[in-house]
Amino acid sequence: NAGVMQNPRHLVRRRGQEARLRCSPMKGHSHVYWYRQLPEEGLKFMVYLQKENIIDESGMPKERFSAEFPKEGPSILRIQQVVRGDSAAYFCASSADGTTNEKLFFGSGTQLSVL
């Protein structure tokens, strides 16, 4: 049973370009969370999605960032017109249900570097 798969592992973009980060949850998991880790900081919650629904996007920047989790295929975190401050590690996690006592499984992350 493969774990949470994120790709790419490393993504380099120039300022103004778009970044697309993909996350395939564990098999059987329909709840996906995205977190961002800035250098020397802990992870910060960005968004929580279930299939085809955004449940909580309170941690998403108001502009340029969007997320989706379609009925088929991986969850996508999209960053438009990237800036240097977007450089960070982006982690996806999944769980079988959304409750706190359900174990959260993390992917290995995508390291985004903006030149």
Add this chain to the structure above:
Amino acid sequence: AQSVTQPDIHITVSEGASLELRCNYSYGATPYLFWYVQSPGQGLQLLLKYFSGDTLVQGIKGFEAEFKRSQSSFNLRKPSVHWSDAAEYFCAVPSSGGYNKLIFGAGTRLAVHP
């Protein structure tokens, strides 16, 4: 509002020595508490969690943590550290909402000397 503080940014110990990583939390009710470990280039792995009951929680890799309500602490311990324990350790509590929206501390980076 819920919050987590990890006072130690870096800790260095010798292999075989004991370890204690500190975590203090602010939480409105009886907290759920988690410790995660992040090895270089890897995602986070759950070490242990406290929900209720026995305040001494056993986890994987020989780690344990003790919940102390009077001190608002949930410190992580290991009696004898191995070189492979070098990693970054994060304490976390859930945010409001009842789902897996976690608030993480800033982390403690552990170095192990041979």
